[in-house]
Amino acid sequence: MRHIKEYDGLRGLMALWVLVGHWAATIYIQFPWPANLGNAYAVDVFVILSGFAIATLVERKRETYGIYITRRVLRIFPVYWFYLAISIALAWVSVDMWTNAAGGEATSNRLQISIAALDNFWPNVISHVVALHGAVPRNMVPNGEYAFLGQAWSISLEWQFYLIAPLVIALGVRAASSFKAGLVLVLGLFVLSYISPRFPYSFIGRYSAFFAIGIATYFLVNVGIPFLTQRRIVIAPIAMLIVTALILLQLPSVLPVSIWIVATASVLVPSQFGLSAIAGLLRWKPVQALGQMSYSVYLSHMAVLVLAMLVLEKAGITSTYLHAALLLIITLAGTLIISIASYNFIEVPFQRLGRNLATRPQAAE
Template sequence: MRHIKEYDGLRGLMALWVLIGHWAATIYMQFPWPANLGNAYAVDVFVILSGFAIATLVERKRETYGIYIIRRVLRIFPVYWFYLAISIALAWVSVDVWTNAAGGEATPNRLQISLAALDNFWPNVVSHIVALHGVVPRNMVPNGEYAFLGQAWSISLEWQFYLIAPLVIALGVRAAGNFKACLILVIGLFVLSYVSPRFPYSFIGRYSAFFAIGIATYFLLNVGIPLLAHRRIAIAPIALLIVTALILFELPSVLPVSIWIVATAAVLAPSQFGLSAVGGLLRWKPIQALGQMSYSVYLSHMAVLVLGMLALEKAGITSPYLHAALLLIMTLAGTLAISIASYNFIEVPFQRLGRNLATRPQAAE
């Protein structure tokens, strides 16, 4: 199947949603809807996208686990460490910014998180370096999943998924026609649903259903539709897994799933029922460019926002409307500039290195 540009565009729009939501929760005005514009739903869509992307990688590349993990490390860690270092350097600045902020719905919580990050400085540094801050129990390191680089709670979530994804996908493939494999996955879902409340919000168990939707979409697009046409696939085990996941993890909203369904419909039927407009938006060059560097946008924007808040504070600008407008312009422009740089000079070279490592053994043969 072709590379799906619509999903690249979707990734860009979700990164923009996260940024705008964090800006909205910072400004000295209140909206008649959730302060962060519900940007947590954008992360849900990111999780679905990751499920799809990793299923695609695992099934198409057929790499050894070692090569697979090395490529994942080179994909997520270099630019993550770059922005983590910047955020740690800004940790004390963040405390001052949130202490002096004249308003903002998220300000009290951000101040609490910033103070907790410094109170448990080294545990937070170590857990973030290895991207396992999402599995450290809250009673050990309070607010640890949000320390320094708050939005990186989802990076820990993704890393947890990457570590186990090949096994999960292999079991999922077998579960389509093997009752024992299906039973193992169902039991695993029950165990995850039981232990998840004891772990931080970024523990993988809380998002298993969203990862499963992404994985299932890959098999639907690449395997399921052809097999359904020839009645060669067992539906009952797959239905059991999906229903179990949805019940156990109580998806909080239909919104992220609906967004995913619409985007996928635009892939499958781009000329039907107005989906051409959806596909056109997702394939639009500016949105595609944003999608390419969405990871850098996601990681960088809060550091830029904090520096923007600091600059506006130093300038003495407190008028709600002027403050909001200037902060939005500064955050968008600054995030775009630094994201272009980090994408081209950090992400792309390390992705290229990962591809070279993956092809080297084949070339030797």
Template sequence: MKYVREFEALRGMLAIWVLVGHVASAVTIHGRLFQERFYNEYAVDVFIILSGFAITALIDKRPEPYRLYIARRALRIFPAYLFYLVISAAVATSALHIWMNSPDGSMKAARIGIAADTLAYWPWHLLAHLTGLHGLVPPDRLPSTDYAFLGQAWSISLEWQFYLVAPLVIGLALRPVSWQRILTLILLMLVVAAVSPKLPQSFLGKWLVDFGIGIGSFYFMKYRFLGEPFVKALPLPQLWLIGIILCISQRSVAYLPLAIWLTAILVIVSAREDRGYIYARLSAIACSRPLQWLGGMAYSLYLSHMLVLLFALDTLPSLGFSSPWAQAAYLLAVTLLGTLVVSRLSYLYIEKPFHEFGRNLGKSAAVAAEPADVAERKAV
């Protein structure tokens, strides 16, 4: 299945959603009209589903030795992550003072507590974060292990855990049904259920359903585009409507990520199948240059925006804004524009070079293996 460009735009919009939610939670503008974080935690849920889809697509399209696969994944996430982690560690003391002097936003007390825990246990937090496995450290052993230094990096640890085990998980899911496979899956589920309550929010076991939705969505789209009769015959608009009705019937915003994901799948598949102007138009908008530009640097945008927000908060008192709405407008403008600039530079000079190195690493391995393959075929 070809690269799905619409998902690139979705990544960018989700990153902006997270940014807006973090700005909103730094001031007191929430109430009847606005939730304290604009429900931006659900943007991360969609990110996780999308990650399940993307990694499954990668594994399906390019089978490769595990060491090469994981090296390329590490080059994908660690360079930019470590860059922003080092900066966040350097300003950790300043961050505590900035949060203490910030407006009375809904997350102020929580962020002061996290900043204090970060400084109190900083060597251990830094060690755990450098490995990307801080999501496996019990919070009763290391307070605020999810959110120390770089708060949004809790999901980076989650992604890294998934990368490490994705080939095994997807391999188990695709193998023919057998008693051995069933017992293995049951044993894994029991282990996850036993350890999950003791581990932080970024533990992989707490997000298996979201990753599973992404994995299942990939194979649905793959076999539909390949023309598999049963999958091809499924009435997609009707299934989407049933799914949306079920989400609404739950009367919970927690089903918003699933509704967003179902809508994205509907638009992408329907556009590919020429099912109408509206789908083609939405697909064209998603594939437009501005949204593709934004999506390309979504990872850097997600990592960097809290540092820019800290800068905006630090400069806020000198401006004398007393109205929460004026404070929010200033913080949003500075954080958004500053993050776009920082993220673009980060993407061009950190992310992109390491991406290309990872791709070349794969090509080099393929070229190195080619003579042996040719020799083997000749011998046969």
């Protein structure tokens, strides 16, 4: 199947949702809806996207584990370390800034996290450098998953998934024909669900279902859909029935799962139910550009927001609405500028290096 540009666009929109949600939780205006605009749901969609992307990589590339994990390291760590270093440098400034902030729904919580990050400085630095801060039990390092680079809790989550994904996907494939493989997979899921409450929010066990949805989508698109279409079964009504069932069940995951289903349906059957408009939005050039650098946008925006808050504080901006508007403008503009730079000068070169490592053995043959 072709590279799915719609998923790139979806990734960009989710990164924007996270940014705007963090802005909304910072300003001095109270909304009648969740302070962060429910941007945790955007991360749920990111997790599903990762499940799909890694299943695609594992099944199509058939790389050795060493090549696979090296490429993953080159993909996520260089730019992550760059923004982690910036965020650590801003850690002391952040404490003062959140202490002096005139309001904001998330201010008190962010202040507590900033203080805890400095109280456990070296444990937080070490666990963040290896991106395993989301797997450290809470009683060992309080608020450790949110230290320094708060949104990087999901980076730890994804890194945990990358480490075990080839095994999980292989077990999933074998489970279709092997009782033992299926039993191991089921027991593993039960163990994860049992121990998850003892670990931070970013522990992989809490998100195994979302990763599984992404993995299952890969096999559905590449195996299930061809099977169903041969039998003239229309996919879009099935997707709509699933969304309806989720709504009726009132599952907490209804929104991210629904977003995923609609985006996938816009790829498979864009001519039905007006899905062509959604496909067009996701393939729109500005959205595609945002999708390309979504990782940098996701990592950079809080540091930019903190600096923007400092600028507005020094400028003596006290008007609630003017402060909110300027904070959004500066954060958006600053994030886009620095993200374009880090994407082109950090992400792209290391991605290219990863591709070269993957193709070198084949060229030698």
